[in-house]
Amino acid sequence: MTNDPDPSRDATAIPGPSPVDAAVLAAAEAVQAQDDIDDGLYESGLPGPLGLLDKGIARLEAFALAFGVLAMAFNTTSNVVGRFVFGQSLYFSEEINQALIVLITFAGISYAARHGRHIRMSAITDALPFRERKAMMVITSGVTAVLLLALSWYALTYVMTQAGRGRVLPALRIPQWWILVWVPAGLFLTGLQYALTALKNLTDPEIWLSTATRDGYDLPHKDKAP
Amino acid sequence: MTAAILGTMIVLLLLGFPMMVPLIIGSMVGFVGLFGGLGQLETLVQQVIAGIQPASLIAVPMFIFAAEIMTRGQSAARLIDLVMAFLGHIKGGLAISTAGACTMFGAVSGSTQATVVAVGGPLRPRLLKAGYSDKFTLALIINASDIAFLIPPSIGMIIYGVVSGTSISELFLAGIGPGLLILLLFSIYSYIYAVRHNVPTEPAATWPERFRAMRRAIWPLGFPVIIIGGIYGGIFSPTEAAAACVLYAIVLEMIVFREVSPRQLYATAKSTGLITAVVFILVGAGAAFSYVISFAQIPQAILGGIGIDGMGPYGVLFTISIAFFIGCMFVDPIVVILILVPIFAPVVQATGLDPVLVGTIVTLQVAIGSATPPFGCDIFTAIAVFRRPYWEVIRGTPPFIAILLSVSVALIYFPQIALFLRDISISR
Amino acid sequence: DTWRYAFEEALDEVQGVYAQKFKEEVEANSDHEVQLFPFGTLGESDNIMEQAQSGILQFVNQSPGFTGALIPEAQVFFVPYLLPEDQDQLVSFFRNSETITSIFPELYAEQGLELLKMYPEGEVMLTTKTPVESPADLSDVKVRVMTNPLLVESYRAFGATPTPLPWGETYGGLQTGIIDGQENPAFFIESTRMYEVTDHITRLGHNNFTTALMANQEFFEGLDEADQQVIQAAADAAFDHIIDYQQGLTETALEAIMEAKPAMTVTTLTEEQRAPFRETAGDVEATFLEIGGPRAQEVLDQMKADLEAAAAS
Numbered sequence: 020m021t022n023d024p025d026p027s028r029d030a031t032a033i034p035g036p037s038p039v040d041a042a043v044l045a046a047a048e049a050v051q052a053q054d055d056i057d058d059g060l061y062e063s064g065l066p067g068p069l070g071l072l073d074k075g076i077a078r079l080e081a082f083a084l085a086f087g088v089l090a091m092a093f094n095t096t097s098n099v100v101g102r103f104v105f106g107q108s109l110y111f112s113e114e115i116n117q118a119l120i121v122l123i124t125f126a127g128i129s130y131a132a133r134h135g136r137h138i139r140m141s142a143i144t145d146a147l148p149f150r151e152r153k154a155m156m157v158i159t160s161g162v163t164a165v166l167l168l169a170l171s172w173y174a175l176t177y178v179m180t181q182a183g184r185g186r187v188l189p190a191l192r193i194p195q196w197w198i199l200v201w202v203p204a205g206l207f208l209t210g211l212q213y214a215l216t217a218l219k220n221l222t223d224p225e226i227w228l229s230t231a232t233r234d235g236y237d238l239p240h241k242d243k244a245p
Numbered sequence: 246m247t248a249a250i251l252g253t254m255i256v257l258l259l260l261g262f263p264m265m266v267p268l269i270i271g272s273m274v275g276f277v278g279l280f281g282g283l284g285q286l287e288t289l290v291q292q293v294i295a296g297i298q299p300a301s302l303i304a305v306p307m308f309i310f311a312a313e314i315m316t317r318g319q320s321a322a323r324l325i326d327l328v329m330a331f332l333g334h335i336k337g338g339l340a341i342s343t344a345g346a347c348t349m350f351g352a353v354s355g356s357t358q359a360t361v362v363a364v365g366g367p368l369r370p371r372l373l374k375a376g377y378s379d380k381f382t383l384a385l386i387i388n389a390s391d392i393a394f395l396i397p398p399s400i401g402m403i404i405y406g407v408v409s410g411t412s413i414s415e416l417f418l419a420g421i422g423p424g425l426l427i428l429l430l431f432s433i434y435s436y437i438y439a440v441r442h443n444v445p446t447e448p449a450a451t452w453p454e455r456f457r458a459m460r461r462a463i464w465p466l467g468f469p470v471i472i473i474g475g476i477y478g479g480i481f482s483p484t485e486a487a488a489a490c491v492l493y494a495i496v497l498e499m500i501v502f503r504e505v506s507p508r509q510l511y512a513t514a515k516s517t518g519l520i521t522a523v524v525f526i527l528v529g530a531g532a533a534f535s536y537v538i539s540f541a542q543i544p545q546a547i548l549g550g551i552g553i554d555g556m557g558p559y560g561v562l563f564t565i566s567i568a569f570f571i572g573c574m575f576v577d578p579i580v581v582i583l584i585l586v587p588i589f590a591p592v593v594q595a596t597g598l599d600p601v602l603v604g605t606i607v608t609l610q611v612a613i614g615s616a617t618p619p620f621g622c623d624i625f626t627a628i629a630v631f632r633r634p635y636w637e638v639i640r641g642t643p644p645f646i647a648i649l650l651s652v653s654v655a656l657i658y659f660p661q662i663a664l665f666l667r668d669i670s671i672s673r
Numbered sequence: 674d675t676w677r678y679a680f681e682e683a684l685d686e687v688q689g690v691y692a693q694k695f696k697e698e699v700e701a702n703s704d705h706e707v708q709l710f711p712f713g714t715l716g717e718s719d720n721i722m723e724q725a726q727s728g729i730l731q732f733v734n735q736s737p738g739f740t741g742a743l744i745p746e747a748q749v750f751f752v753p754y755l756l757p758e759d760q761d762q763l764v765s766f767f768r769n770s771e772t773i774t775s776i777f778p779e780l781y782a783e784q785g786l787e788l789l790k791m792y793p794e795g796e797v798m799l800t801t802k803t804p805v806e807s808p809a810d811l812s813d814v815k816v817r818v819m820t821n822p823l824l825v826e827s828y829r830a831f832g833a834t835p836t837p838l839p840w841g842e843t844y845g846g847l848q849t850g851i852i853d854g855q856e857n858p859a860f861f862i863e864s865t866r867m868y869e870v871t872d873h874i875t876r877l878g879h880n881n882f883t884t885a886l887m888a889n890q891e892f893f894e895g896l897d898e899a900d901q902q903v904i905q906a907a908a909d910a911a912f913d914h915i916i917d918y919q920q921g922l923t924e925t926a927l928e929a930i931m932e933a934k935p936a937m938t939v940t941t942l943t944e945e946q947r948a949p950f951r952e953t954a955g956d957v958e959a960t961f962l963e964i965g966g967p968r969a970q971e972v973l974d975q976m977k978a979d980l981e982a983a984a985a986s
């Protein structure tokens with residue numbers, strides 16, 4: 020871990036007790052401060068106009084995440100101000116937060132899949148030789164894709180069932196399925212990203228965690244194909 | 246059947262699948278087994294969605310957001326500088342401060358995950374810089390966050406109180422003793438660690454330096470004031486306190502310190518959303534999995550098999566401890582409480598155990614379990630927030646878990662650790 | 674067969690007692706088995722309802738207040754001073770009401786549910802930090818309510834500040850003073866320790882918490898007549914059981930509260946004291962007609978006719 024090629028993680032400036040700790044430290048601070056994803060640099064895994072559409076969706080997901088979080092903070096504090104200052108609760112506040120958390124989670128899982136941010140236990144695969152590691156990446160991405168695409172189908176039928184039943188949110192009195200449409204969409208897009216990742220690993224000489232991210236952000240010595 | 250499903254899940258996890266996959270496959274296999282086909286998978290989706298909707302979970306993204314703004318700006322650094330000006334020259338001072346910060350934060354937060362984020366985010370770089378290994382640092386953060394579950398308010402104790410019909414205020418009093426005991430033991434371990442690994446101490450700060458640090462920290466010291474004053478002053482709930490912190494952090498960093506631009510605020514909100522999604526999909530998938538467990542009435546079957554009725558009080562307490570500990574390794578703590586508490590209730594009553602003691606033990610166990618592999622929720626929060634590999638996050642936990650488990654055993658043999666505060670205030 | 678039955682409360686609370694009696698009756702009179710799933714084990718109230726609709730659960734107990742998100746007419750049970758305060762009239766109402774025996778079964782059937790029984794859980798009482806005898810005493814008092822427009826409207830009409838708060842935050846909210854009161858039946862105030870964080874219980878007589886047992890309709894209609902009889906008989910037997918059980922329940926719960934906290938006060942408002950609260954019911958009825966779905970007017974009118982009948986019996 021001593022030869023991290025990423026200049027933003029340059030460890031030389033930090034006086035630490037050992038170089039290993041210094042590299043980790045730099046990464047820790049990078050995670051804290053400079054590790055923003057630049058959506059302008061994002062490359063889709065799809066070719067041509069489909070790729071453009073996919074980039075557009077990626078932008079939308081990013082916006083949904085930021086909007087969802089800011090709106091949640093605004094909604095929750097407004098309720099406090101309403102209750103404490105004006106003696107008037109926003110009685111639909113809780114339902115808005117529920118809607119936002121569904122939006123954030125299901126827009127976010129697709130965005131996370133694009134950027135290889137889903138949590139996985141890589142201890143064993145990290146120890147494998149290059150070819151086996153690549154094969155495992157194809158298998159895990161492929162199986163994950165199939166699973167999520169299947170689940171997105173059941174999510175779609177669930178949302179349609181809920182729409183058919185006519186359940187409303189008690190306070191807002193809007194159809195409940197309106198806040199659930201992100202669920203099948205998010206699962207589908209996430210599944211698609213994993214399918215593209217499997218494809219990318221089959222067609223490209225390197226190992227890819229997602230279409231836009233090479234495997235091993237924490238394993239610099241494995242970054243390049245041998 | 247159960248063993249086969251759990252085995253499959255662990256294998257999938259070890260093979261490097263995204264962590265939601267083993268949870269979803271485990272639930273799917275369970276659904277197919279229970280309902281003889283794929284016909285009821287809509288309910289699996291329902292459970293994933295229901296799993297992320299409890300109102301108390303809103304505190305998690307809000308505390309992540311506040312902590313990210315504070316770290317990107319100046320607040321976090323100034324607060325830590327203040328602590329270091331007073332404790333930096335002590336061996337293990339920063340590590341002890343971290344455990345102390347988790348305890349303080351616990352007095353305002355009911356959730357261990359929010360504590361991991363809010364305390365661990367800003368303190369981890371400082372601990373690394375001070376010379377602690379990452380392995381120690383991560384383990385300290387995720388395990389010290391357990392203290393937040395024991396120091397009131399505690400979501401776990403509220404749920405336990407409601408389900409078992411036990412006094413919640415007595416439970417709250419009973420959590421303080423074990424919480425402080427854990428803080429003490431973690432501090433001792435931190436001291437020993439710092440001595441053994443020769444972690445350098447900073448030279449003692451002079452009093453003018455300390456005053457300067459205090460002056461610089463005046464604005465950021467508004468955070469604890471807002472949280473503690475706001476909650477105990479009856480202005481907002483713990484969840485709303487998290488949102489109030491966001492607002493204060495925005496005002497401070499964007500207007501007072503002029504450290505964070507609107508563009509950076511947007512980027513911070515986006516990365517908060519990303520971390521939230523990555524953690525919450527696992528919370529949701531975990532909820533679907535626990536549905537399978539409780540629908541199949543697996544806990545009842547296991548307990549029937551081990552013959553709990555013939556055990557004495559110590560046997561029952563140990564069985565309860567082990568059951569909750571194991572349960573939380575796989576499933577969300579709240580769900581474990583909802584499922585297991587009613588199952589044990591008749592035995593607890595028949596054995597004549599103090600329900601407040603049992604509640605404290607249960608709360609401690611679910612807190613420990615939430616930091617324990619393979620699926621403890623604090624672990625995946627830490628992975629998402631700190632972006633370290635799974636193994637790295639859990640590698641340093643054994644000494645901490647050993648300390649926590651010895652506190653559990655001590656609690657069984659010396660219940661006064663938990664009960665003395667309640668007994669004092671009741672005889673008043 | 675094994676039939677699954679989920680409900681919204683713990684095993685030793687009213688819905689749990691009803692469920693256990695139902696199970697006992699079914700198992701005694703048939704070779705079927707009933708598995709009980711108390712509060713939270715299969716999800717929240719809405720979740721178990723959906724599971725009953727999709728046939729995973731054969732039986733579900735959900736309070737009409739929650740069912741209001743699905744069947745807006747069911748919110749009628751939130752209209753204050755509609756149900757009789759007298760226990761005998763109340764029982765007669767639940768046994769004979771046209772609304773319960775004919776209108777609601779049709780409404781539930783549209784959602785794929787066979788309504789088996791509606792039954793009362795107990796008089797709803799207000800617990801607060803300051804004593805309440807008139808609407809003026811409720812001025813600026815923040816009362817926690819479930820997220821429902823009718824409950825919000827009720828407490829607004831009573832003069833209070835209705836404050837929707839998740840149930841999980843209610844205890845803490847009363848402790849720290851975000852809210853000043855909440856309402857529930859006595860047994861629930863006792864079992865959830867709400868008395869620890871409030872000082873006064875007021876019996877406004879404005880409502881009785883109603884709940885309902887239903888079955889998945891496809892399942893129910895697929896049974897032979899003998900099994901349907903067994904289920905109906907069990908629901909009836911559990912109803913009788915719960916009425917007996919309730920006779921002493923409110924008193925027992927209040928005694929337990931007084932024993933745990935002798936400083937607690939319990940005030941039953943007189944008819945004169947209730948009058949100004951009763952007068953506000955019209956506002957809430959208007960809100961109900963607005964949001965209570967297409968058959969709201971019919972349900973409300975029939976309810977009132979049934980209540981007159983119950984009073985005359």
Ligand code: NA
Nearest residue numbers: 351393396398
């Ligand atoms: Na706490």
Ligand code: NA
Nearest residue numbers: 387391616623
């Ligand atoms: Na923890």
